[in-house]
Amino acid sequence: MVHAMLMESDEYKDTKDFKDTDLYKQCVAAGIVPDTTKETSESWEARLEPPAPELSGTDSEVPMDAGNFLTLNLQIQNMWCPACAWLIETTLTRSKGVVNASCNFSSDRGSVVYDPVKTSPDKIYAAIEKLGYPAADINQKASKSRAEFIRICVTLFLTMNVMMLSWSIYSGFFIELSPHAVQLLAWPVFLMATVVVFYGGYPIHKRALAGITSGFPGMETLVSTGSFSTYTYSLFHFYRGSIHLYFDAASMLILLILTGKMLEQTAKNKISEGLWKFFSLVPQKVRICADQFPRGRYVSIKQLSQGDAFLAEEGEILAADGIVTRGSAVIDESSITGEAKPANVRPQDTVKSGTRIISGKIQITAVKVGEDSILGRMLAIMENSLSEKTAQTQRFEDILKFFVPSVIGFSIVTYFFWMLYGLTSYEAFNRGISVMVISCPCALGIAIPLALVAGVSAAGKKGILVRDFEAFEKVNGLDTIVFDKTGTLTTGKLKVLGMDTANNFPAQKAWQIVHAMEQESDHYIAHTISAFAMAMNLPPLDLEDLTYHSNGISCQYQDKIYCFGSRDFVNKSNPADPSFISFARQGAQVISTVFLAQDDTIVAAVHLGDAMKTGVKTLVADLYKRGLTCYLISGDAERPTLAAGAFVQIPAENAHGGLLPHEKAEFIKTLKQSGKKVAMVGDGVNDAPAMGQSDIAMAVHSGLNPGEGVAAITLMQETPVQIIDFIGLATRVNRKVKQNLIFALVYNIISIPVAAGGFLNPIIAATAMLFSSLSVTCNTLLLVKQESKNKPVS
Template identity: 30%
Template sequence: MTTTPAPVIEAVQLDVSGMTCAACAGRVERALNGLEGVSASVNYATERALVAGLSPDRIDEAVARVEKAGYGAHPHDEADDAWSRRATEVRISSLRRRLLISAILTVPLMDITIVLALVPGWRFPGWELVCLLLALPIVGWAAWPFHKATLRNLRHGTVSMDTLVSLGIAASFGWAVATLLFGLGQDGAGYWLGFGVTPEGANSIYLDVAAGMTTFQLAGRYFETRSRRKAGDVLGALNQLAATHVRIRTGDTETVQPATTLHAGDVFVVLPGETVPADGVILEGAAAVDTSMLTGEPVPADLAPGDAVVGGTISTNGRLEVRATSVGAHTQLAQMAALAEQAQARKARVQTLVDRVTSYFVPAVIVLAMLVVAGWMLAGTSFEHAFGIGISVLIIACPCALGLATPTALMVGIGRGATLGILVKGQDALEASGTITTVVLDKTGTLTTGAMTAHQLTPADGVAELELLGAAAAIERGSEHIIARAITAAAERHGIELDPVEGFTAHPGRGASGQIRGEEVLVGNRAFLLEQSIAVPAEADALDGGGVDQAVETSVHVARAGVHLGRIGLRDAIKPDARTAVRALHAQGMKTVLLTGDTPAAAASVAARLGIDTVLAGVMPAQKADAIRSLQEKGERVAMVGDGINDAVALAAADLGLAVVSGSDIALKSADVILVRDDLAVIPDAIGLSRRTLRTIKTNLGWAFGYNIAAIPIAAAGLLNPLIAAGAMALSSVLVVYNSLRLQNFRRSGGD
């Protein structure tokens, strides 16, 4: 009897909840890789696990393995991402509630504890109990996420920053309770570096330490979780571009069906205004197809039978019959989504400095504290005194300043950036900014306005400029084409009163025609006029050919009654502050690259006028990420600035992605930094602020670690009782916060 093996699927995605740091992602990955025949990769940023080698009947086994490791898991559904969204929202909501309650209770607790603990004459009966009751919900309920993570880590024999946070809170609170209940540490044996004995009964100040540590750590975790939530949004946004239904033609019948029923080789119909559901080749019809969501270029592509069309683009003005060549996951749009996920997964694996160091620092401090207690007891010291010294070591090394170093700088830096029109999503952007050597700039919509304007009027001899513009605008008034809008807008600016048009006809891909006062008027490209046997003078031909400036223009020719009236040159105007922004980037020591899908001549013109170092032109959307990676392979650290859907993959692949807020939603979700201010000087400002914030974080971490290295030996020597250790730790935190607040002084280019 033969047994048919269960079919093996290529890869399964699991949504994972409960991860609090990169170490958690590694733990889930190890748990999944423990399954026979399974290869798993966990993305902490998107909170997803990609599991290969599973048969359908083993998915529940993988979920159970993740849950056994202490985390939640659920099979990812591309059509309904509600589970992961709900899990993230529940976590954010829980952190928000805990942070709010903790902050509300910490303020009065700090006032009471610090004043009464250090000024014995102001104490009242039962003051310790009041402090204890205020602290209990903070260190118990509010700090529970840290305690829960610590218990989970201990079950698996590992430690993390959560472990030291939890131990620091528990030790501070526990010692305060012990001193209140049993009078431990009240023999006056603690000295502040020899300057005198600490006040009797003042050990209750540890409640303030425990509460403050909890509040600050919750604040950091809350903002970190909110930032990470945005990391995976690009995948859903890309998928939303795809058409959900398709109009399939079978013989003479057209039926609307779900897009998933379309197969390669099927013929489908796209009506004006509809989204193309798959990649294919046009069989019948012609239309101006809006490809801006993929190419970023403002002028629709004029497509006719035999031309290829890409899924996700929009037919603006014509009916198309298309034979599907690539459907589903094989379309260019789906491949862009896959590339974006791969690029984000790469960046999500970069651990922060704190995550790396604490894997050694945390267990070392715990072991050191135990050794100090044992050493003092072997030296003949009482257990109470030895335990107090051990607690001093643990508290002085407690990561209050270490934990504050990153979130406070991030909060201040991000807050200052928001006032300057710069939204920084997280620490990855700040880490990357410190080593950027090359800035890659998209052209359309980033350096240019993204809107066509009538740049030059060249009438034929004997024809006035306004006559030329008026004739063209009267015809184009009946069209919604981007070129038509540019011409009619120019006529409005000149106050031209347009003649009525009869018999308007659109000629997709070529132009438009109609009758004005009984005369036939044609507006379109040169080929359109030649088809109508209208001679285009040699001097007009020369204008289409090319100096560098002319190469960036789109030429529109106008004819009336069979006679050429002249040419209108339209151009996507460069933003007025683009040159200043490029100069500022050069002043910061960075190279600049222009990356565009436009023609080499048009790109060279823009680069020459702005002083950009290198031009990469004619680059298709799927190739933009390859261009970024090519620069990275040459040793460059690349920042990408873009605004279109075509830039999404490149933004994710770059070491630092910056998106202009006027661009597509997908570009914004792919980027590390969002540029809100309508001023290209925001680009060097964003990089400058990111670099300064990163320097502040490094300074904070350097101080925190340096402080611990210097203070731990003093505490181990018995020169600091727990009270003074807590005070010194608080001072360290104040210095870290003050250093972070200095980021508020950052000034934008040219002043504030």
């Protein structure tokens, strides 16, 4: 409890010294918590119930009693390949106090669940940085390391000089050089190459050593082994006075890796740029209004609570979901919905967190804050999706765990094979090193996850929230889409669709009478009709003898009796509907009709129903053009379901009404058993069983939790027309994944035998390796640029 209180305060940012705080000491003095200063750490840990489990893998689950654990989200820099992420995960999971850890190479993000009594964020950061990877808080802007920039500059300068002097030494193969001349040239080369290998290559060697000791060797292991082998080979010949010195190869290998990875990280940052912009939507300060500060005072966002009033003005981003209480403004919700359409807000309007104020100034009462807000839940979902791996990615990563040891083994075999074949030790060594440095586990490792991260980023810009990475892959082979009706194709809200009146009865008079009869009623249909009349600025008439019945209302006006209600209530003598009444409504379905009668004669009929959402008819037509079959299922009656299906041109045999939630799920199951690959589109509430039964579930955001139910994606514009955007995006993402995999596989299949055959030297081999991983990154970057030009369906 003391720890929780300290964490709620902005005064204490870390947990490691919470026992030194005044609050903790006062609690000890008062006997609220026990004094543990005289106890050993072992006895203290033995009294913790239950103890934190010792975990040895990233697949471990957080214990059920996880209320005392905290989660730390962080950004990790300078990861060069997926093996870096495996190394960090393994090291953290084996650390004391860490319950679970996950690290994503493509997004440079990590998440750690830890016990604050046993460890702290500072210790977690230190453990990561000890491996050679700078780590920082997720909200902290990544800084470029000056030391790394100096390292690259020094390496570049010295390597260029090593190369220049090496050419002079190589002239000894064509002209005779005296031993003294060789020594004069070799000593500067040796000294400069030593600085390059040990200083310039320090980050590489450090990660290689950490990878070997943890059992997860990566690209750094190959580069480090290759550079040290070449350096040691050259050192041996240097002491013998030989001109077979290849310090230039060791130096150039280090320079190429540092430079290539810097360029690759730049391209990778552009791919993830959309994600970082999305995560940066959370403001760090909010202007809270209180009695002592009626004009507001800026405080930390952590101090904002439900029910607080806060101000927001032009250029600011709303910190919480809430209700406008004062002022007016023009807002932009494109960061949440992907729809760049400004909207006006006034008192009593609801606003979402993450919304930007274009102009104006408003005061809002916070309804949902922090992780409970729309933006908070969206960020949590994206964090979870970025930390997960698809089955395809996991399969390739499992293969890559054996890739590096296999390459090293094949490199050694290559060396001994050519030695036995009769080549000189230099030529055999050259071919063995070339095999080692030309193989590229990075290209294979980043082929899938990098394209998926680009897809999540592009989807977010379109207002599509991806909860499951596998949603992209599952679009392949999709042939059937099943729509829920209410809330998905229709608005799901009862509204007045219109009024039909007799030729000799003015529509304005009918609305004024109806408004006057319904304005005092507490029935939800009465509220809907009154609101519609008020919106037309029609004042109610003064009625007499207003009487409420079980199925309608009656009154007297200008010596005539008026009745408003059901068909039987207003006119029992004539069951036929008047000819002026039309039940057909374009783009909507009539759910109920309320009649107005004058002296037992029907003079008007008000139609209420559920309007179809804009663009759904075009959506279904586009889906049919793509070769997909559409179905419509609903819990509503058969008649309105068929009417909605007819409007969007779904055949009557594909429209089914009167289905309960479990019957919807059974319908999906039947389609799948017939060999169809099915997507279910619903509002994510009562459609959850059917969505769970489908191959891919798509939720149309209904104003509730955007990640509710089992949806793989959520359409934040609250309209299913975004399905076309997602299917098109998924197709392009899958195409990039396929291209990346084919290139990476073909590269390694061809390059390793070529290097083993002696057609390349180590420098060319290292250059080819860098271009392979860089080409996969740049190919994915093309997807990002393409998506930035594609406008979402509106």
